[in-house]
Amino acid sequence: xxxxxxxxxxxxxxxxxxxxxxxxxxxxxxxxxxxxxxxxxxxxxxxxxxxxxxxxxxxxxxxxxxxxxxxxxxxxxxxxxxxxxxxxxxxxxxxxxxxxxxxxxxxxxxxxxxxxxxxxxxxxxxxxxxxxxxxxxxxxxxxxxxxxxxxxxxxxxxxxxxxxxxxxxxxxxxxxxxxxxxxxxxxxxxxxxxxxxxxxxxxxxxxxxxxxxxxxxxxxxxxxxxxxxxxxx
Amino acid sequence: xxxxxxxxxxxxxxxxxxxxxxxxxxxxxxxxxxxxxxxxxxxxxxxxxxx
Numbered sequence: 001x002x003x004x005x006x007x008x009x010x011x012x013x014x015x016x017x018x019x020x021x022x023x024x025x026x027x028x029x030x031x032x033x034x035x036x037x038x039x040x041x042x043x044x045x046x047x048x049x050x051x052x053x054x055x056x057x058x059x060x061x062x063x064x065x066x067x068x069x070x071x072x073x074x075x076x077x078x079x080x081x082x083x084x085x086x087x088x089x090x091x092x093x094x095x096x097x098x099x100x101x102x103x104x105x106x107x108x109x110x111x112x113x114x115x116x117x118x119x120x121x122x123x124x125x126x127x128x129x130x131x132x133x134x135x136x137x138x139x140x141x142x143x144x145x146x147x148x149x150x151x152x153x154x155x156x157x158x159x160x161x162x163x164x165x166x167x168x169x170x171x172x173x174x175x176x177x178x179x180x181x182x183x184x185x186x187x188x189x190x191x192x193x194x195x196x197x198x199x200x201x202x203x204x205x206x207x208x209x210x211x212x213x214x215x216x217x218x219x220x221x222x223x224x225x226x227x228x229x230x231x232x233x
Numbered sequence: 234x235x236x237x238x239x240x241x242x243x244x245x246x247x248x249x250x251x252x253x254x255x256x257x258x259x260x261x262x263x264x265x266x267x268x269x270x271x272x273x274x275x276x277x278x279x280x281x282x283x284x
Contacts, residue, residue: 028255036237036251047241051250058254097261105250112246210258217265224272228279 005083005223013216020213027206034199042196051109053199057207058102059127063165065095065211066130069137070162073155085151086226088158089141090218094211096134103127114178122171123179126164133161147229 035053042049069088076084106124107117118124137154144150172181192200240247 032251041241046243048243048246050240050247054250054254093261093265097257101254101257104253108246108250108253112243210262214262214265217262217269221265221269221272224269224276228272228276 005086010220010223013220017213017216020209020216024206024209024213027202027209031199031202031206034202039196039199045113048109048112049196051105052196053203055102055105055109056200057204058098058105060204061207061211062095062099062102062127062130063168065091065098066134066158066162066165069095070158070165073158076151076155077159082226085155086219086222088137088155089222091211091215092134092137093218094214096131096138098207098211099127099131099134103131110178119178121177121179122175123168123177126168126171129164130161130168133157133164137161 031053035050039050039053041047069092072084072088072091075081076088103124106127110119111117137158140154140157141147141150144153171177172179238244238248
Protein backbone atom coordinates (compact mmCIF):
# COMPACT_ATOMS: atom_id res chain seq x y z
CA UNK A 1 0.00 0.00 0.00
CA UNK A 2 1.82 3.12 -1.20
CA UNK A 3 -0.36 6.22 -1.34
CA UNK A 4 1.05 9.07 -3.40
CA UNK A 5 -0.05 12.69 -3.48
CA UNK A 6 -0.24 14.23 -6.95
CA UNK A 7 -1.07 17.71 -8.24
CA UNK A 8 -4.78 16.83 -8.58
CA UNK A 9 -4.95 16.09 -4.85
CA UNK A 10 -3.22 19.38 -4.04
CA UNK A 11 -5.62 21.29 -6.32
CA UNK A 12 -8.57 19.60 -4.61
CA UNK A 13 -7.25 20.59 -1.16
CA UNK A 14 -6.62 24.13 -2.45
CA UNK A 15 -10.15 24.49 -3.84
CA UNK A 16 -11.72 23.18 -0.62
CA UNK A 17 -9.81 25.71 1.49
CA UNK A 18 -12.13 28.78 1.15
CA UNK A 19 -15.25 26.65 1.82
CA UNK A 20 -13.64 25.15 4.92
CA UNK A 21 -12.64 28.61 6.22
CA UNK A 22 -16.17 29.90 5.64
CA UNK A 23 -17.74 26.83 7.31
CA UNK A 24 -15.39 27.14 10.32
CA UNK A 25 -16.24 30.82 10.87
CA UNK A 26 -19.97 30.17 10.36
CA UNK A 27 -20.14 27.28 12.84
CA UNK A 28 -18.01 29.19 15.38
CA UNK A 29 -20.47 32.14 15.22
CA UNK A 30 -23.45 29.82 15.81
CA UNK A 31 -21.50 28.08 18.58
CA UNK A 32 -20.68 31.40 20.24
CA UNK A 33 -24.33 32.46 20.10
CA UNK A 34 -25.42 29.24 21.81
CA UNK A 35 -22.51 29.23 24.31
CA UNK A 36 -22.87 32.83 25.45
CA UNK A 37 -26.58 33.66 24.93
CA UNK A 38 -28.69 30.48 24.68
CA UNK A 39 -27.08 28.19 27.25
CA UNK A 40 -28.30 28.66 30.84
CA UNK A 41 -25.78 29.21 33.67
CA UNK A 42 -24.92 26.20 35.80
CA UNK A 43 -26.78 26.08 39.13
CA UNK A 44 -23.52 25.69 41.11
CA UNK A 45 -20.78 27.18 38.92
CA UNK A 46 -22.90 29.96 37.42
CA UNK A 47 -21.66 31.55 34.19
CA UNK A 48 -18.07 30.39 34.70
CA UNK A 49 -19.28 27.05 33.33
CA UNK A 50 -19.42 28.64 29.83
CA UNK A 51 -15.65 28.12 29.66
CA UNK A 52 -16.49 24.42 29.22
CA UNK A 53 -17.65 25.09 25.62
CA UNK A 54 -14.10 25.94 24.55
CA UNK A 55 -12.15 23.92 27.15
CA UNK A 56 -13.70 20.50 26.48
CA UNK A 57 -13.45 20.50 22.63
CA UNK A 58 -9.83 21.72 22.96
CA UNK A 59 -9.00 18.81 25.26
CA UNK A 60 -10.80 16.28 23.03
CA UNK A 61 -8.95 17.42 19.91
CA UNK A 62 -5.63 17.59 21.77
CA UNK A 63 -6.02 13.86 22.47
CA UNK A 64 -7.50 12.96 19.08
CA UNK A 65 -4.75 14.80 17.20
CA UNK A 66 -2.04 13.06 19.21
CA UNK A 67 -3.64 9.68 18.45
CA UNK A 68 -3.59 10.51 14.71
CA UNK A 69 0.02 11.72 15.06
CA UNK A 70 1.14 8.51 16.78
CA UNK A 71 -0.89 6.38 14.31
CA UNK A 72 0.75 8.15 11.34
CA UNK A 73 4.18 7.55 12.87
CA UNK A 74 3.42 3.82 13.28
CA UNK A 75 2.26 3.64 9.65
CA UNK A 76 5.40 5.52 8.54
CA UNK A 77 7.61 3.02 10.40
CA UNK A 78 5.76 0.09 8.77
CA UNK A 79 5.40 1.37 5.20
CA UNK A 80 8.10 4.10 5.00
CA UNK A 81 5.57 6.04 2.94
CA UNK A 82 6.60 9.74 3.36
CA UNK A 83 2.92 10.74 3.21
CA UNK A 84 2.42 9.53 6.81
CA UNK A 85 5.37 11.62 7.92
CA UNK A 86 3.84 14.66 6.20
CA UNK A 87 0.47 14.00 7.91
CA UNK A 88 2.14 13.71 11.31
CA UNK A 89 4.09 16.94 10.83
CA UNK A 90 0.99 18.75 9.53
CA UNK A 91 -1.19 18.02 12.54
CA UNK A 92 1.42 18.23 15.33
CA UNK A 93 1.28 22.03 15.67
CA UNK A 94 -2.54 22.07 15.56
CA UNK A 95 -2.59 19.50 18.37
CA UNK A 96 -0.09 21.56 20.34
CA UNK A 97 -2.32 24.66 20.05
CA UNK A 98 -5.40 22.71 21.20
CA UNK A 99 -3.43 21.29 24.16
CA UNK A 100 -2.23 24.77 25.13
CA UNK A 101 -5.79 26.12 24.84
CA UNK A 102 -7.06 23.27 26.99
CA UNK A 103 -4.44 24.04 29.66
CA UNK A 104 -5.01 27.82 29.63
CA UNK A 105 -8.83 27.73 29.60
CA UNK A 106 -8.78 24.95 32.20
CA UNK A 107 -6.53 27.02 34.43
CA UNK A 108 -8.80 30.08 34.10
CA UNK A 109 -11.85 27.90 34.83
CA UNK A 110 -10.05 26.34 37.79
CA UNK A 111 -9.61 29.65 39.63
CA UNK A 112 -13.33 30.40 40.28
CA UNK A 113 -14.23 26.69 40.60
CA UNK A 114 -11.40 25.26 42.74
CA UNK A 115 -9.88 28.50 44.05
CA UNK A 116 -6.51 27.83 42.39
CA UNK A 117 -5.06 28.39 38.92
CA UNK A 118 -3.15 25.11 38.91
CA UNK A 119 -2.82 21.88 40.91
CA UNK A 120 -0.42 19.03 40.24
CA UNK A 121 -3.17 16.42 39.97
CA UNK A 122 -3.06 13.51 37.54
CA UNK A 123 -5.27 14.97 34.77
CA UNK A 124 -3.59 18.38 34.67
CA UNK A 125 -0.07 17.01 34.92
CA UNK A 126 -0.64 14.40 32.19
CA UNK A 127 -2.09 17.13 29.92
CA UNK A 128 1.02 19.24 30.56
CA UNK A 129 3.17 16.22 29.62
CA UNK A 130 1.15 15.94 26.38
CA UNK A 131 1.98 19.57 25.62
CA UNK A 132 5.70 18.88 26.16
CA UNK A 133 5.45 15.79 23.93
CA UNK A 134 4.06 17.91 21.10
CA UNK A 135 6.84 20.48 21.59
CA UNK A 136 9.49 17.74 21.69
CA UNK A 137 8.12 16.18 18.48
CA UNK A 138 8.08 19.52 16.61
CA UNK A 139 11.52 20.70 17.79
CA UNK A 140 13.27 17.34 17.37
CA UNK A 141 12.34 17.30 13.70
CA UNK A 142 13.53 20.87 13.24
CA UNK A 143 16.72 20.46 15.29
CA UNK A 144 18.16 17.42 13.49
CA UNK A 145 19.56 18.32 10.07
CA UNK A 146 19.57 14.74 8.75
CA UNK A 147 15.84 14.54 7.97
CA UNK A 148 15.72 10.73 7.68
CA UNK A 149 17.19 10.46 11.19
CA UNK A 150 14.94 13.30 12.40
CA UNK A 151 11.87 11.45 11.11
CA UNK A 152 12.94 8.23 12.87
CA UNK A 153 13.68 9.85 16.24
CA UNK A 154 10.62 12.11 16.30
CA UNK A 155 8.33 9.26 15.19
CA UNK A 156 9.76 6.99 17.91
CA UNK A 157 9.15 9.71 20.49
CA UNK A 158 5.55 10.20 19.28
CA UNK A 159 4.85 6.46 19.51
CA UNK A 160 6.39 6.11 23.00
CA UNK A 161 4.51 9.22 24.11
CA UNK A 162 1.20 7.61 23.12
CA UNK A 163 1.28 5.81 26.48
CA UNK A 164 0.25 9.18 27.93
CA UNK A 165 -3.12 9.19 26.10
CA UNK A 166 -4.86 6.42 28.14
CA UNK A 167 -3.25 7.92 31.26
CA UNK A 168 -4.94 11.27 30.50
CA UNK A 169 -8.26 9.59 29.67
CA UNK A 170 -8.45 7.39 32.75
CA UNK A 171 -6.49 9.56 35.20
CA UNK A 172 -9.74 10.83 36.76
CA UNK A 173 -10.84 7.22 37.41
CA UNK A 174 -7.46 5.80 38.52
CA UNK A 175 -6.48 8.56 40.93
CA UNK A 176 -8.20 10.97 43.29
CA UNK A 177 -8.15 14.17 41.29
CA UNK A 178 -9.61 17.64 41.66
CA UNK A 179 -10.66 17.37 38.02
CA UNK A 180 -14.18 16.02 37.54
CA UNK A 181 -14.77 12.64 35.85
CA UNK A 182 -16.02 12.44 32.24
CA UNK A 183 -19.53 13.87 31.78
CA UNK A 184 -19.91 12.39 28.31
CA UNK A 185 -18.90 8.82 27.54
CA UNK A 186 -19.87 6.27 24.91
CA UNK A 187 -20.98 3.75 27.50
CA UNK A 188 -23.39 5.90 29.47
CA UNK A 189 -25.93 8.63 28.91
CA UNK A 190 -24.46 12.16 29.24
CA UNK A 191 -24.69 13.65 32.72
CA UNK A 192 -25.16 17.18 31.39
CA UNK A 193 -28.43 18.75 30.26
CA UNK A 194 -29.36 18.96 26.58
CA UNK A 195 -29.37 22.79 26.80
CA UNK A 196 -25.64 22.59 27.55
CA UNK A 197 -24.99 19.63 25.27
CA UNK A 198 -26.12 21.51 22.12
CA UNK A 199 -23.59 24.40 22.42
CA UNK A 200 -20.88 21.90 23.33
CA UNK A 201 -21.72 19.85 20.24
CA UNK A 202 -21.69 22.93 17.95
CA UNK A 203 -18.36 24.18 19.37
CA UNK A 204 -16.92 20.67 18.92
CA UNK A 205 -17.90 20.72 15.23
CA UNK A 206 -16.39 24.22 14.88
CA UNK A 207 -13.12 23.08 16.47
CA UNK A 208 -13.09 20.01 14.22
CA UNK A 209 -13.53 22.21 11.14
CA UNK A 210 -10.69 24.44 12.38
CA UNK A 211 -8.51 21.36 12.88
CA UNK A 212 -9.21 20.13 9.33
CA UNK A 213 -8.77 23.59 7.75
CA UNK A 214 -5.44 24.39 9.38
CA UNK A 215 -4.14 20.82 9.02
CA UNK A 216 -4.76 20.96 5.27
CA UNK A 217 -3.00 24.35 5.04
CA UNK A 218 -0.08 22.88 7.01
CA UNK A 219 -0.16 19.76 4.81
CA UNK A 220 0.49 21.94 1.74
CA UNK A 221 3.15 23.87 3.66
CA UNK A 222 5.00 20.70 4.74
CA UNK A 223 4.84 19.32 1.18
CA UNK A 224 6.47 22.51 -0.18
CA UNK A 225 9.11 22.38 2.60
CA UNK A 226 9.90 18.78 1.58
CA UNK A 227 10.14 19.72 -2.10
CA UNK A 228 12.47 22.63 -1.24
CA UNK A 229 14.66 20.38 0.90
CA UNK A 230 14.90 17.93 -2.02
CA UNK A 231 15.80 20.81 -4.39
CA UNK A 232 18.53 22.08 -2.04
CA UNK A 233 19.96 18.59 -1.52
CA UNK B 234 -26.45 43.82 27.86
CA UNK B 235 -24.74 44.62 31.16
CA UNK B 236 -25.89 41.25 32.48
CA UNK B 237 -24.22 39.53 29.54
CA UNK B 238 -20.98 41.47 30.00
CA UNK B 239 -20.98 40.80 33.74
CA UNK B 240 -21.40 37.03 33.29
CA UNK B 241 -22.80 36.63 36.80
CA UNK B 242 -19.62 38.09 38.33
CA UNK B 243 -17.33 35.77 36.33
CA UNK B 244 -16.74 38.24 33.45
CA UNK B 245 -12.95 38.34 33.83
CA UNK B 246 -12.71 34.53 33.66
CA UNK B 247 -15.22 33.92 30.85
CA UNK B 248 -14.21 36.78 28.54
CA UNK B 249 -10.47 36.25 29.04
CA UNK B 250 -10.86 32.52 28.21
CA UNK B 251 -12.84 33.21 25.04
CA UNK B 252 -10.50 36.09 24.13
CA UNK B 253 -7.31 34.04 24.52
CA UNK B 254 -8.89 31.06 22.73
CA UNK B 255 -10.05 32.94 19.63
CA UNK B 256 -7.03 35.24 19.49
CA UNK B 257 -4.70 32.21 19.52
CA UNK B 258 -6.69 30.36 16.85
CA UNK B 259 -6.76 33.39 14.55
CA UNK B 260 -3.02 34.11 15.02
CA UNK B 261 -2.15 30.43 14.45
CA UNK B 262 -4.28 30.35 11.30
CA UNK B 263 -2.73 33.59 9.96
CA UNK B 264 0.85 32.44 10.66
CA UNK B 265 0.25 29.25 8.69
CA UNK B 266 -1.57 30.81 5.74
CA UNK B 267 1.08 33.57 5.42
CA UNK B 268 3.90 31.03 5.70
CA UNK B 269 2.26 28.94 2.99
CA UNK B 270 2.04 31.93 0.65
CA UNK B 271 5.68 32.87 1.39
CA UNK B 272 6.94 29.32 0.74
CA UNK B 273 4.84 29.00 -2.43
CA UNK B 274 6.40 32.20 -3.79
CA UNK B 275 9.95 31.09 -2.92
CA UNK B 276 9.35 27.62 -4.37
CA UNK B 277 7.90 28.95 -7.63
CA UNK B 278 10.83 31.38 -8.01
CA UNK B 279 13.37 28.61 -7.40
CA UNK B 280 11.54 26.32 -9.82
CA UNK B 281 11.57 28.99 -12.55
CA UNK B 282 15.31 29.54 -12.03
CA UNK B 283 16.02 25.81 -12.30
CA UNK B 284 13.78 25.46 -15.41
